[in-house]
Amino acid sequence: MDDITKSLGEMNLQERADLMGAVADVLQATAEEAEEDGDALAATNSLFLACNLRGCSSDLGPNDLKAAELLLEQGITFIHLLNGRKKSRELVH
Secondary structure, eight states: OOOOOOOGGGSOHHHHHHHHHHHHHHHHHHHHHHHHTTOHHHHHHHHHHHHHHHHHHTTOOGGGHHHHHHHHHHHHHHHHHHHHHHHHHHHHO
16 A cells, blocks of 8 residues: 555545545434434534534635634544443443
8 A cells, every 4th residue: 555645634625525524424424323222422522523513614725724623623533432442331231
């Protein structure tokens, strides 16, 4: 694999939108799982982040990169935390 990792600043507008859309899709799926598990707060927070990412990705210019970067970090961290919490629950049960 000789893929070169790009920063948001190095990506073109379509690449940024695709990345943000992919993270938003995972957040939406995470929200559905949280809803099924009865965790309304996690579902709401996940949907909130997904909607913000989608809204930001549609009109993302060079001046908005820091905000987009923070949203992506929060979304990815939230997904990671929810997955970790779910795994720890499975180990306890």
